[in-house]
Each structure stands twice: as structure tokens, then as C-alpha cells.
């Protein structure tokens with residue numbers, strides 16, 4: 001594998017998406033990172049004429065809960081595998097009547113209600129403060145919107161994703177509170193993932209697949225794993241069709257979004273004054289700035 005050839009699209013599969021059918025597997029990559037091991041082997045594969053890197057975020061047997069995922073290792077491994085765009089596929093609950101189970105939301109904002117998760121690569125002595133004003137890459141999101149249209153999936157453009165800690169679902173009071181905050185969907189995984197992708201200068205966009213109405217609705221069943229699984233199977237079939245549509249006729253991305261230069265305005269250190277020990281844990285992220 002040619003590592004650090006930054007042109008690949010990464011796909012992080014969420015609940016229900018542990019492999020993608022109809023792809024040509026080229027290699028499986030066991031990657032170690034300064035942050036430990038990612039959730040599973042990375043699968044290097046070809047879809048159409050594009051190389052992709054796939055990783056199931058909870059592991060292929062769904063054995064890692066959201067609060068135990070090593071998000072830093074996952075994103076760093078993607079960086080080492082030459083990924084410069086990352087598609088996150090995620091199951092979410094709907095906090096809005098008009099977002100029905102079975103529909104997709106191309107979210108554009110997140111609110112973080114997680115705690116105790118390692119959420120930065122820059123733990124010192126290299127300090128960085130990257131912008132998260134627009135956490136999702138708009139260009140990637142628009143391309144995903146086109147793919148959803150081609151795959152004939154009912155999709156909402158834009159939406160606010162509340163990232164809760166889990167693994168328990170919300171109380172009714174929390175669910176109502178998040179609705180009063182203007183949030184549209186709820187899940188447990190996309191932060192710190194999106195923050196780390198930004199620090200790694202990887203374009204990031206989420207395809208949120210709605211499975212349930214959480215517990216605020218009144219007329220609809222409260223969320224449970226059983227109710228999620230029923231809808232999730234169909235959502236995953238749609239997601240696979242969307243991914244194939246995305247890569248059919250894919251042009252190499254020349255994103256002008258700014259995601260890939262995020263550190264230029266974010267690093268609060270003179271890299272030339274730092275020694276190898278300081279650089280080592282973030283070497284793959286800052287190499288282009290040295």
C-alpha cells in the first residue's frame with residue numbers, strides 16, 4: 001500500500017454497516033497509531049475506479065460501544081491510509097415530526113453532549129485550536145446529496161445532530177430539551193469524530209439514517225434496540241446504493257472548502273522550535289507544515 005498518498009475516500013460504517021457489498025477488496029490494513037489500535041482492520045478496496053478505505057466504527061461484530069470507541073486511533077489510521085475525505089454513516093433518532101424513520105439527513109451542525117472522550121490530537125506541547133464553525137465539508141455534503149438523489153432516497157438537506165454520551169438512550173426530558181434547542185437528530189458517535197477529522201485536515205460529512213423518533217413523540221413507539229434494528233436493515237441497503245451512486249463517475253476531489261488547511265490557522269506553536277519527541281504523536285498530521 002502506498003501510505004500518505006492523500007487521495008482516498010474513507011468510509012466509517014456505523015450501526016448495521018460492517019461491510020460494503022460489490023466492492024473489490026485490495027488489501028486489509030492492520031494499522032497501529034500513536035493512540036493505539038483502530039476499531040478494526042481497515043479495508044482498502046475499489047469501488048468503480050476509486051480507492052476507498054472502509055472501517056466499521058464499532059468493529060465488525062459491533063463489540064465497541066460509542067463511549068469506548070478509540071476515535072483518535074480511527075481518524076489517525078485513516079490519515080495514515082491516505083484518506084483526505086471521510087464519509088460517516090450513522091444511525092440516528094429523529095427529533096422532528098417531518099423527519100421520518102427510513103429517511104436520511106445530511107447534517108451540517110453538531111452539538112456536543114459527550115464527556116470523558118479523548119477529543120483532540122493536540123494534547124501539548126503542540127497546541128492547536130481549529131475552527132469548528134462549519135464542522136461538515138459543504139462540498140462533500142453536496143456530492144452526497146446528489147448521490148442520495150440518484151439512489152432515490154428521501155433526504156433532508158442540513159440538520160443539527162445532538163451527540164449524546166450514551167450508551168443509554170435519552171430520558172423524555174432530555175429528548176424534549178434537545179428539541180427545544182432546535183436539534184433535528186440524535187446519536188452517540190459523530191463527536192469527537194468530526195473534531196478529530198478537522199484536526200487531521202480530512203473533509204468530513206455525515207449521512208445520518210433515521211431509525212426512530214427517540215422518546216418525545218407520544219404517538220410513536222419509544223426508541224429501543226429492537227425498533228432500531230427493524231428500520232436499520234433497510235437503511236443500510238439504501239446507504240450501500242447511495243455509496244455506489246456516489247462513486248459512479250466520481251471525479252478526484254479538488255475541494256475548496258478549507259478543511260484540508262485547517263491547521264494553518266489553528267496551530268499555536270512554532271513547529272520549527274519543537275523536537276522529534278513533541279512532533280512524533282502528530283507527525284502524520286503536521287508533516288506537510290514542517
Ligand SMILES: CSC[C@H]1O[C@H](OP(=O)(O)O)[C@H](O)[C@@H]1O
Pocket residue numbers: 013014015016057058066089090091092166186187188189190225228
Ligand atoms: C445500535 S443503535 C445506537 C447506536 O447507533 C448509532 O451508532 P452509529 O452512529 O455508529 O451508527 C448511535 O450513535 C449509537 O451508537
Ligand SMILES: Nc1ncnc2[nH]cnc12
Pocket residue numbers: 091092093094164169170186187188211212213214215223228
Ligand atoms: N434515539 C436515538 N438516540 C441515540 N442514538 C440513536 N441511534 C439511533 N437512534 C438513536
